[in-house]
Amino acid sequence: MRIMRGLSLRHLNKTETAGPGAVIPIARAVLVDMEPKVINQTLSKAAQSGRWKYGQHSSFCQKQGSGNNWAYGYSVHGPRHEESIRNLIQKEVEKCDSLSGFFIIMSMAGGTGSGLGAFVTQNLQDQYSNSLKMNQIIWPYGTGEVIVQNYNSILTLSHLYRSSDALLVHENDAVHKICAKLMNIKQISFSDINQVLAHQLGSVFQPTYSAEGSFHYRRNPLGIDWQIRPPLPGLPSLSKMSLNKELHFNTSIANLLILRGKDVHSADLEGFKDPALYTSWLEPVNAFNVWRTQRAFSKYEKSAALVSNSQFLVKPLDMIVGKAWNMFASKAYVHQYTKFGIEEEDFLDSFALLEQVVASYCTL
Amino acid sequence: MVTVRRSALAQPCDGKLFPEPGEVLSYGSDLRQRRDLRSPRPLGELRSCARGIQRRRGFLSALSGQRCSMTQSVIVQVGQCGNQIGCCFWDLALREHAAVNQAVLIDMEEGVVNEILQGPLRDVFDSKQLITDISGSGNNWAVGHKVFGSRYQEEILEKLRKSAEHCDCLQCFFVIHSMGGGTGSGLGTYLLKVLEDEFPEVYRFVTSVYPSGEDDVITSPYNSILAMKELNEHADCVLPIDNQSLFDIISKIDLVVNSGKLGTTIKPKSLVTSSAGTFKKWQEKPFDAMNNIVANLLLSLTSSARFEGSLNMDLNEISMNLVPFPQLHYLVSSLTPLYTLADVNVPPRRLDQMFSDAFSKDHQLIRADPKHSLYLACALMVRGNVQISDLRRNIERLKPSLQFVSWNQEGWKTSLCSVPPVGHSHSLLALANNTCVKPTFVELRERFLRLYKKKAHLHHYLQIEGMEESCFTEAESSLSALIREYNQLDATKSMPVEDLPRLSVAV
Numbered sequence: 001m002r003i004m005r006g007l008s009l010r011h012l013n014k015t016e017t018a019g020p021g022a023v024i025p026i027a028r029a030v031l032v033d034m035e036p037k038v039i040n041q042t043l044s045k046a047a048q049s050g051r052w053k054y055g056q057h058s059s060f061c062q063k064q065g066s067g068n069n070w071a072y073g074y075s076v077h078g079p080r081h082e083e084s085i086r087n088l089i090q091k092e093v094e095k096c097d098s099l100s101g102f103f104i105i106m107s108m109a110g111g112t113g114s115g116l117g118a119f120v121t122q123n124l125q126d127q128y129s130n131s132l133k134m135n136q137i138i139w140p141y142g143t144g145e146v147i148v149q150n151y152n153s154i155l156t157l158s159h160l161y162r163s164s165d166a167l168l169v170h171e172n173d174a175v176h177k178i179c180a181k182l183m184n185i186k187q188i189s190f191s192d193i194n195q196v197l198a199h200q201l202g203s204v205f206q207p208t209y210s211a212e213g214s215f216h217y218r219r220n221p222l223g224i225d226w227q228i229r230p231p232l233p234g235l236p237s238l239s240k241m242s243l244n245k246e247l248h249f250n251t252s253i254a255n256l257l258i259l260r261g262k263d264v265h266s267a268d269l270e271g272f273k274d275p276a277l278y279t280s281w282l283e284p285v286n287a288f289n290v291w292r293t294q295r296a297f298s299k300y301e302k303s304a305a306l307v308s309n310s311q312f313l314v315k316p317l318d319m320i321v322g323k324a325w326n327m328f329a330s331k332a333y334v335h336q337y338t339k340f341g342i343e344e345e346d347f348l349d350s351f352a353l354l355e356q357v358v359a360s361y362c363t364l
Numbered sequence: 365m366v367t368v369r370r371s372a373l374a375q376p377c378d379g380k381l382f383p384e385p386g387e388v389l390s391y392g393s394d395l396r397q398r399r400d401l402r403s404p405r406p407l408g409e410l411r412s413c414a415r416g417i418q419r420r421r422g423f424l425s426a427l428s429g430q431r432c433s434m435t436q437s438v439i440v441q442v443g444q445c446g447n448q449i450g451c452c453f454w455d456l457a458l459r460e461h462a463a464v465n466q467a468v469l470i471d472m473e474e475g476v477v478n479e480i481l482q483g484p485l486r487d488v489f490d491s492k493q494l495i496t497d498i499s500g501s502g503n504n505w506a507v508g509h510k511v512f513g514s515r516y517q518e519e520i521l522e523k524l525r526k527s528a529e530h531c532d533c534l535q536c537f538f539v540i541h542s543m544g545g546g547t548g549s550g551l552g553t554y555l556l557k558v559l560e561d562e563f564p565e566v567y568r569f570v571t572s573v574y575p576s577g578e579d580d581v582i583t584s585p586y587n588s589i590l591a592m593k594e595l596n597e598h599a600d601c602v603l604p605i606d607n608q609s610l611f612d613i614i615s616k617i618d619l620v621v622n623s624g625k626l627g628t629t630i631k632p633k634s635l636v637t638s639s640a641g642t643f644k645k646w647q648e649k650p651f652d653a654m655n656n657i658v659a660n661l662l663l664s665l666t667s668s669a670r671f672e673g674s675l676n677m678d679l680n681e682i683s684m685n686l687v688p689f690p691q692l693h694y695l696v697s698s699l700t701p702l703y704t705l706a707d708v709n710v711p712p713r714r715l716d717q718m719f720s721d722a723f724s725k726d727h728q729l730i731r732a733d734p735k736h737s738l739y740l741a742c743a744l745m746v747r748g749n750v751q752i753s754d755l756r757r758n759i760e761r762l763k764p765s766l767q768f769v770s771w772n773q774e775g776w777k778t779s780l781c782s783v784p785p786v787g788h789s790h791s792l793l794a795l796a797n798n799t800c801v802k803p804t805f806v807e808l809r810e811r812f813l814r815l816y817k818k819k820a821h822l823h824h825y826l827q828i829e830g831m832e833e834s835c836f837t838e839a840e841s842s843l844s845a846l847i848r849e850y851n852q853l854d855a856t857k858s859m860p861v862e863d864l865p866r867l868s869v870a871v
Contacts, residue, residue: 063533067680144776
């Protein structure tokens, strides 16, 4: 059984007992940054809410950031602060009854989240190889937040592919559109964007009941069977019937639907089980999962969340790889990375790995 | 011997430089609790904060409530121009309640530095952090670089080390100087090499005032080209400025102010001129106003590192994002809105206008037209009440009229700092790595060649030990190589953007 670490709301329901009076729950989290401004803001904002807070000694920060340089985050900050960060994480782990995994929240465009995040994930893979490592990745806006964001992104993704179990992706552009079109916010700030992201995360990671035992909270995150592999070429694919093949535009490997609130048991889910949505080598009965809980989420009478492993991200990934490749061909900015030990070879390895990922998804 | 050097020898910043007593007391009272304060005078408290880690931490946390200290920068002001600009910078910085940074003042002629020391900012500068000589460099790069360089290297190093020791986390050196003279140009560039050797991990940002067309220092082309070679090799980032552009900007502000349109009123304590008088005074002392523009530039550059915001940008990110190749590190800067600089009370115009203006050639701090040249990269540092959607909307709007190099079509680096400049709702600093900087270099080379062909005044340089004709020829080829790089990039301007064939992999 695996329990989600990170901001596990299940944990927050259990306040820590101390003496009389309400004790504010403490998030099971470790905050890391290479410069202090944001962490300070975060800690005080949490404490201000009065309803929860971060642990007093659960943050690690330095004075100077990574300068948007993946190489600096990975090769300089990583080894330098490896021990301190590891100790912080270990302290949290020791407080767990039964650790199942880690949820690492990071962006791809900068230097610390991306480079140091990749380093820490790798570390976690070495130290806690039996635990789940899931990374939440913030996919940057297509048009520049950071000029070298494509380099940082491909380096992050290629390294995470080797040490992470799952990458949960949120695209800034997509969330921005949600704010603009669905929520009608006029002057969108990062605060708005982060609210939407938090809402999505909450709708996924709040506890639910699993199909097997309706009296136990589902704990296996996302119900993904980590043993799934596509079949080797040459073997016959499973036959399946489908009426909707022509509408095929996005093939899924697997989908997870999470329903909360009223009428969850009477919802009609046949559309999700259409074989046309899935690959030939994985039947809908294996590829589609649903979790339900009658407990409403936030203030919504009914809500649904869909987590999908599909071709949806191929296009953004392909774009990032393409732009990074164009830039790499002219060797622009490469000296900033070689300065800190990331060589052209490392870039090429990353490109090769990601091209393979793109190709694999395209042939679903 | 104090030489009267070009009209730049206007009086340094004078007039009312203190913040009003009321302005300081708001945080002065916090400081009074701390030990070791020299005197209850407001500026005295700030001065004692200029030294010593403990007190600076106190100063910072009184202002910002942060637990960890921020990064620090050290300002190195060299020569007359450098010191005058630096002086304006500190005045503005204090008024922005900024983190008090360390400074080292260097001039080979005590006149300028002495005046600063007698002026209202005297308490800000630790008198032990000054290096002066009596005679000056006589507008001779070789004297500044070779003679004073070697003579004062140890002393300068010692002062720099001391400044650096006071810093928790030294992130960069700002060197402020002019290119056309002797001290700023020669000794200033000598220092770059010293800084590189002694503090290799600390970034070196250089604000260089290039000589304008009508420069009355005859040997300025020699000085400039010799300095350029050093900038090419030892600076991480250079922000070229020229006096003519600054003057034009001041004139424009004057027009706005005097047109009587928009119901403008002039604030008593203008950011452009630090004199207590009216804005009109700038006409008599233009360099006051012009120096303040450069000071504003430096403040905006460091604002994101000093204050909080939703999208921070540290100084090391500037170099990372705007310098795609080590030698192409010259950044053209523009500050908008202009009236921010004039501290004029103009009703806020559309936010979008601020973004448009940033790209117009009239707003650049050097004679350059970025819109009609090729961008390698562009940074927009926004201050004040501006959100990410405003920023993105304007980038989308302006993108079609700008040309970016093929491998960096989305070459934008952005930052949002919540704290605007004093008394304004928002401002924008744009830094462009753009081929529009090339004409400045081309003209510089031409003026050099005209002079060098006749071997005019060359003996002043060659008589200095360590100087040979090869110094000049090497400097010229260094500059020519740089110009060639820009030419090559310009040649790609009208070529269609093609995607290169990708790696093919076996599935």
